[in-house]
Amino acid sequence: MEHETILTVKDLSGGYRSRGLFGRRRETPIFSGVSFTLRRGETLGLVGESGSGKSTLARTVLGLQPPFSGEVIRGFFDRPQMIFQDPLGALNPAMTVEHIAAEPLIAAGVRSRAERERAVKEIFDAVELPEACRGRRPGALSGGQRQRVCIAAALVTRPTLVAADEPVSALDVTLQAQILSLLGRLRKEMGLSMLFVSHDLPLVSSFCDRVLVMQNGAIVEQGDAAKVLSSPEHPFTKRLAAAALGEIPGRGKKV
Ligand SMILES: Nc1ncnc2c1ncn2[C@@H]1O[C@H](COP(=O)(O)OP(=O)(O)O)[C@@H](O)[C@H]1O
Ligand SMILES: [Mg+2]
Structure with missing residues (x-):
């Protein structure tokens, strides 16, 4: 069970479809040739510069948009969920956060209102969202509280x-440290498998088991998280690692 593969991605490519001039279909490729596996309970990091295609790949892997080619093979049957970057943009401003957290249960077919209320209470307790916040709308919460709501809804x-x-x-x-420690605790308690997307290599390598490094829509390196940071092999990964060292005073760069 421990090493059970729950996700296999094979030679996946994807991007955006649109209608061009005269209604002609256009495909804009964003990433290609992506292959990896994810085991149960594992956290896989996806790191790369802004615009490199990380969000597009994550959405495609989760089935939120169709691939152009290749395969995503899932070894599980429930619906994968996504925690978004911008909680204010991701949360419906007109709903109370209790209602927002209940929506995915409705989508998943949980018909009993009492059951939904119990599940929402349990998950809000788990993410430590203060009781006083639960009847409010997202705009009335702090950034950290909104991120907790996003995590709860996922x-x-x-x-x-x-x-x-x-x-x-x-x-x-x-707040970063608080939310990361929350996610770290929840993934253990709930036995989650996680795809963790970030542009921050040190953060990814401290939080994840393994890391994929993406450059311009291609995975240029993948491996053990600590190793990718301490001994990067691809020139792009080396650059990410060096840039990160330079940003932390007292570690590398002389000021
Ligand atoms: N809905 C869309 N239609 C067309 N292109 C898009 C769309 N969303 C993002 N893109 C483009 O896809 C590329 C990759 O974006 P994204 O996956 O968001 O990268 P990242 O998450 O690494 O910053 C960018 O060039 C972006 O402009
Ligand atoms: Mg993104």
């Missing part, structure tokens, strides 16, 4: 796989 159906797309990028450093 986990309320108890998914096998969750993708977190830059879940702490919009937060200040103190």
Whole structure:
């Protein structure tokens, strides 16, 4: 069970479809030739510069948009969920956060209102959202509280796989640490498999088991998280690692 593969991605490519001039179909490729596996309980990091195609790949892997070619083979049957980067944009401003967290249960076919209420209470307790916040709308919450609501809404159906797309990028450093420790605790308690997307290599390598490095829509390196940071092999990964070292005073760059 421990090493059970729950996700296999084979030679996947994808991007955006649109209608061009005269209604002609246009395909804009964003990523291609992506292959990896994810095991149960494992956290896989996806790191790369902004615009490299990470979010598009994550959405395609989760089945939120169709691939152009290749395969996504899932070893589980529930619906994978996504934690988004910008909680204010991702949360319906007109609904109370209790209602927002109940929506995925409705989508998953949980018809009993009492059951939904119990599940929402349990997940809000798990993400430590203060009781006083639960009847409010997203606009009335702090950034950290909104990110907790986003996490609750993604986990309320108890998914096998969750993708977190830059879940702490919009937060200040103190809140980042709180949300990461929350995610770390929840993935253990709930036995989650996670695809963790970020542009921050040190953050990814400290939070994840393995890392995929993406450059311009291609995976240029993948491996053990600590190793990818400490001994990167691809020139692009080396650049990411060096840039990260330079940003942290006292580690590398002389000021
Ligand atoms: N809906 C869309 N239609 C067309 N192109 C898009 C769309 N969304 C994103 N893109 C383009 O796809 C590329 C990759 O974007 P994205 O997957 O969001 O990268 P990342 O998450 O790594 O920053 C970018 O060039 C972006 O402009
Ligand atoms: Mg993105």
